[in-house]
Amino acid sequence: MADQKILEKDQTFASFDFDPRLSRAIAQLEFTHPTLVQAKAIPLALAGKDILARARTGSGKTAAFALPIVQKLLEAKEDPEHEQAIKALILVPTRELAQQVTKHIQKLAVYAKELIRVVNLAGQMAPQLQRPILAEKPDIIVSTPSKVLAHLEADNMNLRESLEMLVIDEADLVLSFGYEQDVRKILTYLPKIYQSFLMSATFTQDIENLKQLVLRKPAILRLEEEEDENDYLTQYMITCSEFEKFLYTFVIIKLKLIRGKIILFVNDIDRCYKLKLFLEQFSIRSCVLNSELPLNSRYHIVEEFNRGIYDYLIASDEATLKGEMDSEDEKDDEDEEQEQSQKNNKKKRGDKEYGVSRGIDFKGAAAVINFDFPTSAKAYTHRVGRTARGGQQGIALSFVVTQEKAVLDKDIAKSAGRGRDFHDDVVYARVESKQKAKGCELKPYSFEKKNVEGFKYRVQDALKQVNKASIQEARIMEIKREILNSEKLKMHFEDKPRDLEFLRHDKAVKPAQIKEHLKRIPSYLMPRVTKPVGSGSRSNNSNVPFTSDKKRRRAQAHSKSGGSKKRKGNPLKVIKRR
Numbered sequence: 001m002a003d004q005k006i007l008e009k010d011q012t013f014a015s016f017d018f019d020p021r022l023s024r025a026i027a028q029l030e031f032t033h034p035t036l037v038q039a040k041a042i043p044l045a046l047a048g049k050d051i052l053a054r055a056r057t058g059s060g061k062t063a064a065f066a067l068p069i070v071q072k073l074l075e076a077k078e079d080p081e082h083e084q085a086i087k088a089l090i091l092v093p094t095r096e097l098a099q100q101v102t103k104h105i106q107k108l109a110v111y112a113k114e115l116i117r118v119v120n121l122a123g124q125m126a127p128q129l130q131r132p133i134l135a136e137k138p139d140i141i142v143s144t145p146s147k148v149l150a151h152l153e154a155d156n157m158n159l160r161e162s163l164e165m166l167v168i169d170e171a172d173l174v175l176s177f178g179y180e181q182d183v184r185k186i187l188t189y190l191p192k193i194y195q196s197f198l199m200s201a202t203f204t205q206d207i208e209n210l211k212q213l214v215l216r217k218p219a220i221l222r223l224e225e226e227e228d229e230n231d232y233l234t235q236y237m238i239t240c241s242e243f244e245k246f247l248y249t250f251v252i253i254k255l256k257l258i259r260g261k262i263i264l265f266v267n268d269i270d271r272c273y274k275l276k277l278f279l280e281q282f283s284i285r286s287c288v289l290n291s292e293l294p295l296n297s298r299y300h301i302v303e304e305f306n307r308g309i310y311d312y313l314i315a316s317d318e319a320t321l322k323g324e325m326d327s328e329d330e331k332d333d334e335d336e337e338q339e340q341s342q343k344n345n346k347k348k349r350g351d352k353e354y355g356v357s358r359g360i361d362f363k364g365a366a367a368v369i370n371f372d373f374p375t376s377a378k379a380y381t382h383r384v385g386r387t388a389r390g391g392q393q394g395i396a397l398s399f400v401v402t403q404e405k406a407v408l409d410k411d412i413a414k415s416a417g418r419g420r421d422f423h424d425d426v427v428y429a430r431v432e433s434k435q436k437a438k439g440c441e442l443k444p445y446s447f448e449k450k451n452v453e454g455f456k457y458r459v460q461d462a463l464k465q466v467n468k469a470s471i472q473e474a475r476i477m478e479i480k481r482e483i484l485n486s487e488k489l490k491m492h493f494e495d496k497p498r499d500l501e502f503l504r505h506d507k508a509v510k511p512a513q514i515k516e517h518l519k520r521i522p523s524y525l526m527p528r529v530t531k532p533v534g535s536g537s538r539s540n541n542s543n544v545p546f547t548s549d550k551k552r553r554r555a556q557a558h559s560k561s562g563g564s565k566k567r568k569g570n571p572l573k574v575i576k577r578r
Helices: 001-009 022-029 038-047 060-079 097-108 129-137 143-152 173-174 182-189 203-216 243-253 269-280 294-309 335-346 377-384 403-415 423-438 448-453 458-465 468-487 488-496 497-502 549-562
Strands: 051-054 088-091 119-120 140-143 165-168 197-202 219-222 233-239 261-266 287-289 312-316 363-371 392-398 443-446
Touching: 022 060, 022 097, 038 051, 038 197, 038 219, 060 097, 060 197, 060 448, 097 119, 097 140, 097 233, 097 294, 140 143, 143 182, 165 203, 173 182, 173 197, 173 203, 182 203, 197 203, 197 261, 203 377, 233 287, 243 269, 243 392, 243 448, 243 458, 261 448, 269 287, 269 312, 269 468, 287 294, 294 468, 312 377, 363 377, 377 423, 392 423, 423 443, 443 458
Parallel strands: 051 197, 051 219, 088 140, 088 165, 119 140, 165 197, 233 392, 233 443, 261 312, 261 363, 287 312, 363 392
Antiparallel strands: none
């Protein structure tokens, strides 16, 4: 077994004997050693086997199916009798992921772009406008299931005669987003024989059912990386009140107690702008990501965050409110409540195919902060999976409003739309139980009260400026601005792509009033000892920074005073009158 691990570490992409054009693209992307899922899946895929692969987020599942597809297409193009037709269909759960997969395949086929054409159908363009694109018979189609089904039912494309490969990426999320019936209908339009790939981060009973429909004698890969992901992800929690969420967020960001890019998750769109407006009071720039924004803007925001243009991204994880149930935690018999919940969710505005906690490839996130605790243990797992990816260290910090703490600030909780009886105790207990079963621990992230207390009044002052009216104004202003950026400037950016560098999504949305004194922190409020956590270092402490080390402080004070010398005089008594 040890020899096998050494072999996998030494293995390179050259061992797969890819087409020279594909090998050149791989080298350009600086891919050297395949990940575990790639090393196992690619040879099986090239041999024509159906594959069911489970691997954690960030393990390289996209390349594991994209590389064999491109290679097989390049081989088929060498045949002089080859006919142009749709050969591969890739189903994904969200439009954002469709964009990312499409771009990834285009990079792999960059030296054969005249031969291999990939089309993303998941955009906002109406199906009838996409019909001419499909008439040209692209080689690869990437889309959400609903859009593919619409084209099949409208007879805009015929897959029964030509399709050779089917991929369902993030299969567990495809099912949890309610696409199961769409997938079943799509299968009726496909030929009897084709190669299938099911890629997922988890194996559930729904995945097992889908396997029976899609796969034929599959190779099942239950892959875990050689190093335990627990070694990379450190999870913390803070029991706090609604007000303390804002207080602690301010302290963490303003004093840079966690360094690097941070994703802050909230549970609805209004909370996005409440938190953004609050941070603006202290001149902290952030961008928001939610289902109301146009698709082009959402994709550009993710790309800019990945490039390091923005440090703080506030994302509304609305998927947790779309009737998502912890099926493995509990089965509710109260069907009426579930139906009512689904009806309420249908009334919500926004893109129903939008998803943040899963399906989007965030790169280099040093930390995830659950500003609002997720509504299910599954959603928690998906959120914290946005950090500690690709062998990098990461921190997950969750604010947990206990029932006891909720009583302390009923008015704030009510104004936040959370109700007077809102608390996270039940869901947190399930999350804690699940994490313990995996060998993980949610450590307490403690603040020393006297160090934080000095910031309390500044935070209260800032929150007073963020009311319902300013939140609605900011929400409307942001949507108008992003629609303008997304639509009217689209052609301009196609002609001049470099101008995209000047398009920023973290501009202030300007609440009613910003007080200048909140921008800076007076020196007298700064704690004596703060130890920021770097994104690249492991922390073995049970408590994260902003805690006191009394012995070290006494030693420092003792050395500065020259041993046992005492301070002379009272500074307030030596002030001379003029």
